[in-house]
Amino acid sequence: MSATVIDGKAFAAKVRGQVAEHVTRLKDKHEITPGLAVVLVGEDPASQVYVRSKGKMTVEVGMKSVEHKLDADTSEADLLAVIDKLNNDASIHGILVQLPLPGHLNEDLVINSIDPAKDVDGFHISNVGLLGTGQKSMVPCTPLGCLMMLRDHHGSLSGMDAVVIGRSNIVGKPMAQLLLGDSCTVTIAHSRTKDLPEVVKRADIVVAAVGRPEMVPGDWIKPGATVIDVGINRLDAPEKGEGKTRLVGDVEYDSCAAVAGAISPVPGGVGPMTIACLLANTLTACCRANGLEEPAGLTA
Numbered sequence: 001m002s003a004t005v006i007d008g009k010a011f012a013a014k015v016r017g018q019v020a021e022h023v024t025r026l027k028d029k030h031e032i033t034p035g036l037a038v039v040l041v042g043e044d045p046a047s048q049v050y051v052r053s054k055g056k057m058t059v060e061v062g063m064k065s066v067e068h069k070l071d072a073d074t075s076e077a078d079l080l081a082v083i084d085k086l087n088n089d090a091s092i093h094g095i096l097v098q099l100p101l102p103g104h105l106n107e108d109l110v111i112n113s114i115d116p117a118k119d120v121d122g123f124h125i126s127n128v129g130l131l132g133t134g135q136k137s138m139v140p141c142t143p144l145g146c147l148m149m150l151r152d153h154h155g156s157l158s159g160m161d162a163v164v165i166g167r168s169n170i171v172g173k174p175m176a177q178l179l180l181g182d183s184c185t186v187t188i189a190h191s192r193t194k195d196l197p198e199v200v201k202r203a204d205i206v207v208a209a210v211g212r213p214e215m216v217p218g219d220w221i222k223p224g225a226t227v228i229d230v231g232i233n234r235l236d237a238p239e240k241g242e243g244k245t246r247l248v249g250d251v252e253y254d255s256c257a258a259v260a261g262a263i264s265p266v267p268g269g270v271g272p273m274t275i276a277c278l279l280a281n282t283l284t285a286c287c288r289a290n291g292l293e294e295p296a297g298l299t300a
């Protein structure tokens with residue numbers, strides 16, 4: 001069997017196109033422009049790259065993009081003051097504080113100071129609680145992207161056995177909640193799970209979010225299962241030249257693709273969906289803030 005490749009790059013482009021159409025309609029009909037503010041503290045190179053591409057894509061879909069770049073030694077009080085200002089700015093519908101923050105800043109405190117209605121990352125404790133109780137919330141972008149890809153491929157997920165490997169607050173746990181919300185039978189596996197291969201072998205859907213390069217081999221996969229690889233791991237690639245690297249997922253792609261029914265690659269799978277879902281969340285937040293109907297198919 002050779003798996004269908006779930007093309008996250010193409011799907012993300014489609015989602016961004018849908019967001020852009022809604023933004024045009026909001027501007028034409030209601031004279032509203034959704035606004036996304038990204039706050040970056042410090043000069044972490046990877047975070048700088050993420051923030052740049054978020055800003056670029058925000059503008060590309062017709063939204064207002066605001067960036068606040070703060071020094072690495074910014075005090076908690078000063079950061080909270082920036083967030084407070086954004087919370088009270090009616091032209092800003094989404095606020096994202098780029099993580100990780102420098103060590104002297106309390107991440108939980110900072111995230112929980114964002115207005116939950118503008119928390120487009122879905123990390124505020126109120127949104128976590130709303131998602132866990134099946135209520136309308138802002139949903140974390142990466143798991144939302146995975147859910148959209150799974151729904152697009154399968155239609156209904158009802159009754160399917162899903163195994164999520166990883167229990168982080170940003171991917172594993174919200175992913176499990178979303179799959180439960182779509183009536184899957186969900187198992188969350190983690191570093192202490194006994195006999196992980198047997199657990200994974202039960203799954204119709206495997207979502208790997210661990211951060212360990214190629215840890216899931218093909219012989220853990222049930223024939224025909226759908227495999228979503230969230231992992232982003234950078235490995236040295238001397239074969240490409242000195243100092244070169246390559247990206248791999250948490251899944252051993254070739255051996256899994258030989259057994260699975262469908263699989264998302266790395267790169268070009270979940271990664272591009274994350275920013276597309278950030279834009280979708282900003283649009284959703286803007287519609288909610290203005291009492292307008294939410295865009296169909298772009299939320300959980």
Ligand code: NAD
Nearest residue numbers: 142166167168171190191209210211230231232270271274
């Ligand atoms: P994390 O380090 O917070 O969590 C990793 C989880 O994996 C933990 O819950 C841990 O229990 C589990 N784990 C560790 N070793 C394990 C093992 N041997 N067997 C089973 N489980 C094990 O990581 P995270 O933030 O959830 O990210 C996971 C991966 O997803 C990383 O590679 C990260 O780069 C990637 N990621 C990608 C995107 C994207 O946009 N595509 C977004 C977020 C994270």
